[in-house]
Amino acid sequence: MDTKTTEKTATAKNDEAAERATAETAETTPETGTAPADARTESADAPDAKLDAENAENAENAEDAEDAEDAEDGDLEDLEDLEAEADAGRAATGIGAGAAAVVSAALAAVALTGTWTGKVVSERETLIGQIKTSNGGSPAQQISEIYGDAWHSTALVNGVFALLALIVGFLVLTLPRRAPWVRSVAVAGAVLGGLGLLLSAGTYFDLFLSLPSTGS
DSSP, rough: OOOHHHHHHHHHHHHHHHHHHHHHHHHHTTTTTHHHOOHHHHHHHHHHHHHHHHHHHHHHHHHHHHHHHHHHHHHHHHHHHHHHHHHHHHHHHHHHHHHHHHHHHHHHHHHHHHOOOHHHHHHHHHHHHHHTTTTOHHHHHHIIIIIIHHHHHHHHHHHHHHHHHHHHHHHHSSSSSSOHHHHHHHHHHHHHHHHHHHHHHHHTTTTOOOOOOOOO
16 A cells, blocks of 8 residues: 555656656747747748848838939039030120121221211301301412311211221120130221221321412
8 A cells, every 4th residue: 555655655756857848948948049939020021021121122212313313414514504505605705706897897887987976067067168268368278167167077987987897896805715716807997997097097187198378
């Protein structure tokens, strides 16, 4: 009887020892590397989270690249607009300079050949001289009033045109980025204007030809 009881007691102790060993093994499982179910789930979700982060970063980089491209395109468009405006400004300057050069040459030619304005002024001075000497006057007075004043008035008008031609031609020559033909025409206008101014001044002050005298 005592032997059976002893065997049962030993068996019970062995069972308790086995249960305790099993419990200790279960408790030490996380320490030996066997992850719990939650840890395995988190480990399984970690690659997905990393992939999502990489995708988000790639999308952000793509957006940044698109923004950079848009900014670069905008800068190129602004640069093209500035270049177009500069070209338009240079074209307008070239047209204005060419027109001014032609005007200078035309004024110089008019100053050398005479103008309708000079003719009208001359005829007016002649008429005034005739009126002044109609009641009598010396021959010298008649020459001065009828011919001398008309002569000087014509020289004065031509001198004004020559001076304008000289000024316009000089201004065209001072403009930047002139076309070769514009420079040539401007030089011609300035030279002819200077020559016309010289001739007009000599005529006005009787340096080339003096008024006829009566001999008395």
